[in-house]
Amino acid sequence: MSLSDSDVVLSVIIPVLNEAVGLPALLAVLAEQAAQCQDTVEVIFVDGGSSDASTVLIAASAFRLISGPRGRAKQMNLGASQAAGSYLLFLHADTQLPERAFERVINTLERGLWGRFDVRIRGDAQMFKVIAWFMNWRSRLSGIATGDQGIFVRETAFIEVGGFPDQPLMEDIALSSALREREAPICLRNKVETSGRRWQERGIWRTILLMWHLRYLYWRGVPAEQLASRYE
Template identity: 85%
Template sequence: MSLCDSDAVLSVIIPVLNEAVGLPTLLTELTEQCGQCPDAVEIIFVDGGSSDASTALIAASGFRLVAGPRGRARQMNVGASLASGNYLLFLHADTQLPKHAFDRVICVLESGLWGRFDVRIRGKAQMFKVISWFMNWRSRLSGIATGDQAIFVREAAFIEVGGFPDQPLMEDIALSSLLREREAPVCLRNKVETSGRRWQERGVWRTILLMWRLRYLYWRGVPAEQLASRYE
């Protein structure tokens, strides 16, 4: 089923904090994704206090812009609370959707509860292909999705689990765990592309080891608030 053929409205929620460099590309892509059915898609940007040109760029695009408390989980929860759609798609500002992404989300959520896309890390490092493959394989095996994979969910299910837990890190893992208790995610093989900037700035292997350690500690019960300082 395509977006135009569905009675559903899809709300795309994008948390933003100083993303001016990549926003022009994202805004152009979102305009193209809405295509011939703009009334079936609602784009909501939630700014967490940007000090660059992010808010000016979004305002000029005509998409909805609201302010929220800083923190990705809080910003996405604010966006969800204002959304009018019965389907929600959470998109990071440095992530690009595949073609016809909205149609694919609609097709899944017409019968399923939630899901995510496969991911490809964008950048020159050869290791990015390996990292992406392991991220997608681990997600498919565990039923846990990361925010980079553009999680989408029925609004009713999102409300039932209480939205994203109010924590500064691992909010995507926490939400996935809650949703997985109700139903396994639909894992689309269509790939979103996310920026590899963080990996390149910190060093690929250093970032891999850091993320593995943080996930292990989180699994062992270390509070996300303590892990956030190590991540930063």
């Protein structure tokens, strides 16, 4: 997508690492929504060294592709550093946007500092509805957002808090905590849809208990580097 810097209002930043399976569906949705916003939205994919067809698929699209060091926080910070928009939306590659998502983000950031969407989890397990409900409820109470919920923020605020900390896990929690000190997030009830793959592969209850445990340890001050090895 070829845009002049003066045209861009919203920059959508998507870190990628071996996401070829889900990219065609994501690219189609992004193309449709970007077309609705004319020249006000740019999409930046940041590849962290994919060994599958991810970069080929992105390069064949109308969107921008840059490469950088592996690590979600590193990739998102790199994308933000090259973004032309005054508003930033950080989106996981396995997450699908609701209708008019870009327009909703722009309208929301015109009146607030940052926010996120509600989330639903894609998959057949009935438990996914319960998990998503608790994720959204907990986020409203705590003022903390996760990357699965599509965090969006004014670029000025993102820079002021130092962006995502350079850590292998909980970078979304850390960013949310820093932004929350400035203003509570605006929580949109429109739902992004994220993949339930990791719950299904690892076991739903096992994954829930693991994430609760890791969040507790992080809250207690255990370094993210130590937690990352347990997560993997």
